[in-house]
Amino acid sequence: MSASTVRVIGFGMGPQHVTPEAADALRSCDYVLAAAKGAEDPLLAIRRAVCEQYGAELVAVPDPERDRDAATTTATAGYDRAVRAWHTARVESYRAVLEERGGTAGFLVWGDPALYDSTIRVVEQLGLPFDVIPGISAPQLLAARHRMVLHEVGRPVHLTTARRLREDIAAGQRNLVVMLGSAPDLEGLEDWQVWYGANLGAPGEQLAAGRLGDVGEASLRVAREHARAIDGWVMDLYLLRGPR
Numbered sequence: 033m034s035a036s037t038v039r040v041i042g043f044g045m046g047p048q049h050v051t052p053e054a055a056d057a058l059r060s061c062d063y064v065l066a067a068a069k070g071a072e073d074p075l076l077a078i079r080r081a082v083c084e085q086y087g088a089e090l091v092a093v094p095d096p097e098r099d100r101d102a103a104t105t106t107a108t109a110g111y112d113r114a115v116r117a118w119h120t121a122r123v124e125s126y127r128a129v130l131e132e133r134g135g136t137a138g139f140l141v142w143g144d145p146a147l148y149d150s151t152i153r154v155v156e157q158l159g160l161p162f163d164v165i166p167g168i169s170a171p172q173l174l175a176a177r178h179r180m181v182l183h184e185v186g187r188p189v190h191l192t193t194a195r196r197l198r199e200d201i202a203a204g205q206r207n208l209v210v211m212l213g214s215a216p217d218l219e220g221l222e223d224w225q226v227w228y229g230a231n232l233g234a235p236g237e238q239l240a241a242g243r244l245g246d247v248g249e250a251s252l253r254v255a256r257e258h259a260r261a262i263d264g265w266v267m268d269l270y271l272l273r274g275p276r
């Protein structure tokens with residue numbers, strides 16, 4: 033037997049962001065799969081809280097090891113290869129659970145499935161019918177916390193990763209949401225404005241905003257570590273806007 037259908041469900045940053053549509057989808061699933069990075073994965077605890085609230089059974093699937101050396105390289109080919117190998121390993125571990133259990137399987141996705149998340153690609157490879165329920169993404173929450181619009185009137189916003197930031201700026205981008213970073217390296221951008229958020233929606237949430245030269249890279253690092261100390265995990269992002 034194999035699962036007959038899959039539902040990819042974005043749940044925002046926690047139970048407080050589950051939309052009525054996502055709640056209905058969770059209730060419709062026979063079980064919900066979530067990647068687990070070890071027994072004490074703090075992000076798994078948040079997924080568990082979401083499932084408990086909607087009576088869904090959570091099945092934790094151990095996440096295959098990722099080649100972090102290759103994945104942090106700045107060489108795009110090495111990075112892409114490492115991520116592809118990791119996705120393939122993920123597909124196989126999910127396939128095993130789906131074949132054993134059958135029924136309607138939910139995949140819980142942090143934030144929104146359309147943004148820097150591999151679940152849709154993984155599910156496509158499984159070859160099963162699926163639908164997607166959107167969730168509140170980190171950039172949306174960042175904008176809400178700073179009570180702002182992500183772009184100026186009629187102007188674009190560029191979504192990117194910390195790894196690509198320098199080349200995107202060199203290519204002329206002046207209004208960027210930067211995700212998937214570690215400690216920011218923002219040298220030379222002192223006159224840019226930054227709107228920063230770490231662990232948005234969690235108890236350790238941290239915010240900072242201002243001219244980057246005034247806010248200081250060091251204080252963003254402190255905010256990041258403060259968030260980690262409170263929550264036991266850290267994720268951050270920021271909007272950067274160049275001087276006119």
Ligand SMILES: C[S@@+](CC[C@H](N)C(=O)[O-])C[C@H]1O[C@@H](n2cnc3c(N)ncnc32)[C@H](O)[C@@H]1O
Pocket residue numbers: 045142143144145146147148149168169170171210211212213229230231232233234267268269
């Ligand atoms: C793998 S991506 C997932 C993005 C997610 N699908 C979304 O819709 O926001 C993870 C990145 O999203 C950002 N992120 C996710 N959750 C966050 C949070 N609660 N606070 C700040 N940044 C967050 C960080 O840049 C992190 O490195």
